Amino acid sequence: MGTFFKDQDPEETKDWLDSLEGVIEKEGSEKADFLLRKLTDRARELGVSTSPGVLTPYSNTILPENEDKIPGDSIVARNVAAYVRWNAMAMVARANKDGKGLGGHIATYTSVSAMYEVGYNWFFRGPESKSGADLIYFQGHSSPGIYSRAFVEGRLDEKHLKNFRQEVGGHGLSSYPHPWLMPDFWQFPTVSMGLGPMAAIYQARFMRYMESRELRSAGDRKVWVFMGDGESDEPESLGALSLAARENLDNLIFVVNCNLQRLDGPVRGNGKIIQELEGRFRGAGWHVIKLLWGSEWDAVLQRDNEGLLLKKNSARWWMVIFRPFAPVAPNIYGKKYLVTILVCWLSWKI
DSSP states (O other): OOOOOOOSOHHHHHHHHHHHHHHHHHHOHHHHHHHHHHHHHHHHHTTOOOOTTTOOOSSOSSOGGGOOOOOSOHHHHHHHHHHHHHHHHHHHHHHTGGGOOOOOOHHHHHHHHHHHHHHHHHTOOOTTSTTOOOEEEOOGGGHHHHHHHHHHTTSSOHHHHHTBTOGGGSSSBOSSOOTTTOTTTOSSOOOSTTHHHHHHHHHHHHHHHHHHTTSSOOTTOOEEEEEETTGGGSTTTTTTHHHHHHTTOTTEEEEEEOOSEETTEESOTTSOHHHHHHHHHHHTTOOOOOOOSOGGGHHHHHTOTTOHHHHTOSTTHHHHHHOTTOTTHHHHHHHHHHHHHHHHHHHHHO
């Protein structure tokens, strides 16, 4: 379980696990499932907020001790990422000079850039791969960063960047991924009322279909989908999730960028859109991995022996993280939580 809960009595935990194994061995899996459901129901009756198998704790799924280190010289990759972010920002800012009002959604790329860079450097397969290149459905509103990286790689020139969102003259860049306008650059359209994610699911299914008919081997090619939490409100975005699970499409990976932004305002203010989406994906049969905290927070969370920080996580949590001495903080969390945050933070820093 991806949580920093400190097990104070591992022997008791082992007894519970041994008992479960005994039930499965003697009475079968149906009885074990029945007991687990009864325990869950009883826990809820007693006021325990739990959704085993659907919702996991509001923390990273993979514990720090189980994480793999980034291979090679990550400093070079970090610097490249910085150049890409700078060029993306400069391109959008220049496009909006003199009151042009062209827009550019620069905040979207800022929030997803680290995930893209990890993919570019260590996950995405290129055309030289034995089974062929991976297929990537980029988050449409992050297009400035994709253009910026292509510029850093030498695939686009400065004239292209000067004509961001001004492609009428033939040497500009389309606002979003648009294979018809830029056939040599974009592979899939992904800003179409949520149709990108659905199209990706059927793409992965078609690859499996071709392989099962012995027409074309899919090998280890992957279909990657990058989408936003606001985009998940479009009915089509999540409309085919059950198909992917039913067809066992292990060649399909969704990366949901939860930045609490959408075109017409903030994502619904429940403060835990990540939990909501986890429930929808898990409920449809998907395997879900959550990444909420950077490695710099591992030591802070591990020092929280009572688990208070995880219990109080919400959108307001960020106000306390970045403004821990703000007058409003005690009213949100109570003095005990504020003290816990400050003690964990300061002890980690020291």
